Amino acid sequence: MLEEIMATRYVTPLREGGSLPGVVEADDLGTYVVKFRGAGQGPKVLVAEIICAELARRLGLRTPELKLVDLDPQIGLREPDFEIQALLQASAGRNVAVDFLPGALGFDPLSWRPDAGFAAEVLWFDGLIHNVDRTWRNPNLLVWHHDTWLIDHGAALWFHYSWKSADPQRPFDAADHVLAPFAADVSLAGDRLAAKITSELLAEVTALVPDEWLEGEQGFESAQAVREAYADHLLARAHGPREWLTAAAKAAPKSGPGSVGAFWKQGDK
Ligand SMILES: Nc1ncnc2c1ncn2[C@@H]1O[C@H](COP(=O)(O)OP(=O)(O)OP(=O)(O)O)[C@@H](O)[C@H]1O
Ligand SMILES: [Mg+2]
Numbered sequence: 718m719l720e721e722i723m724a725t726r727y728v729t730p731l732r733e734g735g736s737l738p739g740v741v742e743a744d745d746l747g748t749y750v751v752k753f754r755g756a757g758q759g760p761k762v763l764v765a766e767i768i769c770a771e772l773a774r775r776l777g778l779r780t781p782e783l784k785l786v787d788l789d790p791q792i793g794l795r796e797p798d799f800e801i802q803a804l805l806q807a808s809a810g811r812n813v814a815v816d817f818l819p820g821a822l823g824f825d826p827l828s829w830r831p832d833a834g835f836a837a838e839v840l841w842f843d844g845l846i847h848n849v850d851r852t853w854r855n856p857n858l859l860v861w862h863h864d865t866w867l868i869d870h871g872a873a874l875w876f877h878y879s880w881k882s883a884d885p886q887r888p889f890d891a892a893d894h895v896l897a898p899f900a901a902d903v904s905l906a907g908d909r910l911a912a913k914i915t916s917e918l919l920a921e922v923t924a925l926v927p928d929e930w931l932e933g934e935q936g937f938e939s940a941q942a943v944r945e946a947y948a949d950h951l952l953a954r955a956h957g958p959r960e961w962l963t964a965a966a967k968a969a970p971k972s973g974p975g976s977v978g979a980f981w982k983q984g985d986k
Pocket of ligand 1 (some may be wrong): 731734735736737738750776781816818821837850853859868
């Protein structure tokens, strides 16, 4: 289970995030970035956040610790922005708390050259989870204490908005992926990660999602049935034919002149 904490103070909104996440203090004296259930597309964003971040962690990719945070909207009463008041009201109860990494910098491909194997693993992982949100425009990577941390998986697993057309073979377009110019041997990286992806691991990860965010899904009898559908999809994508990967791998060498890949090659000389 994810640890459960209680929000004690709404500190400030993170306006660079499209879903208006907020910095919040909690009763365990920790500081967190809270992804609110009442934002945008609702609880499915939080389901994707939990499944993908917890899977990433178990595959050896760094991502800040997640907890479930209980929110009483009263804690935001002094916040003057009406939009934030409405968001807090719509998010009373459980939300996702992401451990705040103080002083972390946004990933900048021109000042921080990632390791080729790491870049390939992240590219393959994003392909696995259908993550369209790790582009050079919006990297969703933080650099903290000389390591690169993965954040913001709310836009992944987007097949869950239309389960009937969910396709584990859907190609992944990695042309804009922020790490594509650095990735080498994406297929090998995929083999490394896929070897760790078992049905037991996926059952463990999907079990971390609270029932209340899965119940009532059309076409499913129970929250557990939805968990199994996520696990089956990811298992099939990890271990089935790798046509979706061909599309991802092709993107990596696309880094032509003017790209960050070319920038680093010049710097190497
Ligand atoms: N754990 C964290 N520690 C420190 N800063 C963070 C953390 N999580 C997020 N941030 C900062 O807040 C910004 C917004 O967070 P995040 O990307 O999770 O929100 P979002 O609303 O899903 O954003 P997007 O606009 O990409 O959809 C990040 O780009 C980053 O600068
Ligand atoms: Mg983001």
